[in-house]
Amino acid sequence: MRHLTFHLPDEGATRQLGAALAAVLTPGLVIYLHGDLGAGKTSLVRAMLHAAGHAGHVKSPTYTLAEPYSLQLDGKPVEIIHFDLYRMGSPEEFLDAGFRDHFNHQTICLVEWPEKGAAVLPAPDIHVFLRLAGQGREVELHALSDEGVQCLDRLHYAPHR
Numbered sequence: 001m002r003h004l005t006f007h008l009p010d011e012g013a014t015r016q017l018g019a020a021l022a023a024v025l026t027p028g029l030v031i032y033l034h035g036d037l038g039a040g041k042t043s044l045v046r047a048m049l050h051a052a053g054h055a056g057h058v059k060s061p062t063y064t065l066a067e068p069y070s071l072q073l074d075g076k077p078v079e080i081i082h083f084d085l086y087r088m089g090s091p092e093e094f095l096d097a098g099f100r101d102h103f104n105h106q107t108i109c110l111v112e113w114p115e116k117g118a119a120v121l122p123a124p125d126i127h128v129f130l131r132l133a134g135q136g137r138e139v140e141l142h143a144l145s146d147e148g149v150q151c152l153d154r155l156h157y158a159p160h161r
Contacts, residue, residue, distance in 0.1 A: 018047020
């Protein structure tokens with residue numbers, strides 16, 4: 001429905017994109033992050049959370065599978081849950097942990113390694129594909145829902161050169 005592609009030449013550009021994405025997040029969004037190990041999924045999520053107002057450490061939820069963050073967006077409280085399904089053994093683990101309940105109209109869900117839970121995960125509003133490209137990264141953003149399209153339509157990001 002809507003597709004954007006950017007080259008991120010360095011970590012600064014990744015942080016800028018994260019900040020731009022944080023500015024357009026709305027409750028209920030589901031964003032899937034795809035990419036090999038080290039492609040920058042957690043770095044992008046970290047940048048989004050910091051730009052959204054989280055002042056503390058953002059750790060990868062590789063072992064816990066999920067890390068919740070209570071923040072304010074547009075002066076309203078919102079829960080952002082960062083999922084990392086890399087170590088999940090089966091989609092049933094996701095259901096057994098009760099994680100599906102977090103996918104609702106009030107919570108923003110950012111999911112790394114969504115393919116590990118594809119059978120039980122709700123459809124995303126946006127796919128983010130990250131891949132290493134030389135010293136930087138290539139990123140593709142694909143909106144799949146009306147909410148995702150609106151989010152990407154509001155996105156103001158101009159990579160620095």
